[in-house]
């Protein structure tokens with residue numbers, strides 16, 4: 246189950262080089278990529294990192310977006326897994342699109358991202374519903390029930406069974422649980438308030 | 452404040468579960484808050500490395516602890532070199548991961564090093580009312596302190612490191628009421644072998660088992676840990692025992708316990724009168740005598756003075772074939788090659804004292820290899836302060852550094868194929884202690900007596916020293 250702010254990026258054929266330009270892949274690492282996510286669109290001048298105020302992920306009403314609503318053939322092009330790593334690191338947990346490049350989709354499953362297939366008109370309807378107040382109109386993505394809940398009736402989505410199982414059970418259970426971070430934090434705070442002794446002092450370094 | 456109040460009286464397990472359950476998802480799985488995590492070198496380094504590769508952090512590094520127990524050598528003068536092939540890499544990887552993430556490590560050479568489940572109890576990592584998880588199936592040992600203890604897999608460990616939670620189905624509850632008092636040389640281990648022998652190795656399958664009754668209340672805290680430890684061999688998901696003043700005293704005196712233990716809260720950690728369990732069994736401790744296993748499952752157990760029962764099926768026949776035994780053989784006539792005292796089941800101070808009482812003034816029979824591996828460095832130190840090491844060595848036992856040692860085989864040390872060993876450990880599976888090794892589970896006193904006699908023996912079978 247994931248609940249979050251959605252951001253529409255409804256153009257077709259968003260390729261992995263758009264998601265993470267190759268020059269942004271500086272390190273032999275899976276990390277340090279979020280800054281380069283959609284660099285060519287997100288920044289007026291990618292070298293100087295001037296934000297483009299028009300780009301959806303820079304819009305204040307879309308702050309903290311964790312669900313991307315994409316167009317057809319999302320994630321085509323180079324097989325670079327860095328695209329998925331960059332999305333994940335940025336905080337994206339779900340990409341909803343009419344269809345995906347198979348490799349991108351597999352990379353998503355391997356890294357705790359759900360790539361959910363929904364017909365284009367339904368993606369557009371979800372996007373339109375969030376438009377009014379994206380920070381309040383969260384989408385809820387239920388991987389077990391395979392449904393996205395927005396304004397109207399739940400929209401079923403399609404995801405390969407293996408990916409779904411992997412997302413539900415595998416390493417990527419972590420990402421699913423991180424979707425409940427607010428609940429965990431709140432629970433923990435209540436616990437520490439009720440049982441201060443359950444909390445140990447933070448490590449003083451090594 | 453809890454999201455749902457219970458209309459019916461709660462069991463101890465219910466209370467522990469409810470007080471850690473953040474939410475229940477649509478499939479009925481609970482998201483359980485984990486107060487403490489313990490990692491060991493066999494999987495800890497790998498999990499931390501995978502976490503680092505994922506770009507995740509450890510959510511509460513001050514609540515995660517690392518021990519070196521599974522592959523580290525136990526020979527005196529040990530270092531990072533291991534007899535387990537490649538074992539050094541595991542130790543080094545855990546050390547690196549612990550340093551990278553800022554986790555406290557009880558390293559080789561640390562005066563508090565030991566088997567994780569003992570270290571958890573000694574240090575106060577596990578306390579009454581806390582939840583604790585460790586990638587080892589005998590984590591349930593800590594339920595003896597009134598902790599909610601879970602053994603987990605490596606990916607669950609990564610999940611718990613990253614999120615401080617575990618997602619799992621709520622187990623059924625099962626009450627095991629043990630009436631009467633243990634008498635003579637019978638111990639918690641014998642009780643556990645009797646229970647598993649009676650109800651089977653899956654008798655507690657998937658359940659959260661609560662041990663209660665007169666025998667449990669009368670048992671010292673170490674004995675309760677032995678009992679809860681063996682719950683893993685009963686198929687249990689975990690085990691709990693209502694903590695009492697003995698536990699509060701022991702737990703409250705640990706280094707990580709709060710200066711003022713929450714005794715008021717801790718004393719609520721007991722099953723309310725009238726609470727319902729999904730399953731209920733009862734047994735009587737009074738008639739239990741020292742036990743030993745004769746096959747390759749802990750349920751293949753019988754009193755030391757009994758004969759091996761008729762083989763009741765293919766599994767039992769296969770077990771007897773592996774063990775080189777036959778139905779009708781008197782167990783206390785079976786000659787042995789080795790004796791092992793160690794493991795998270797039976798290598799606490801009381802266990803070593805019990806064995807030393809038998810060994811004092813006696814010698815291990817010729818040809819029997821005998822090894823004692825204290826469960827923790829603290830236990831080792833305390834035993835040495837009482838002179839127990841000298842008793843063991845004078846009797847012909849090797850006296851080792853602490854660790855899991857020959858409780859399990861990872862390609863390193865073993866007594867050798869075909870060797871028959873009486874052992875205080877918890878698993879007598881084929882090959883558990885090495886290819887072809889024949890393991891007979893028993894209490895420390897029975898192992899000591901058998902070592903002296905050169906055959907499986909009850910402690911009271913030995914002539915006066």
Ligand code: SF4
Nearest residue numbers: 589794795855858859
């Ligand atoms: S002593 Fe044996 S059972 Fe206990 S943790 Fe070590 S290997 Fe596991």
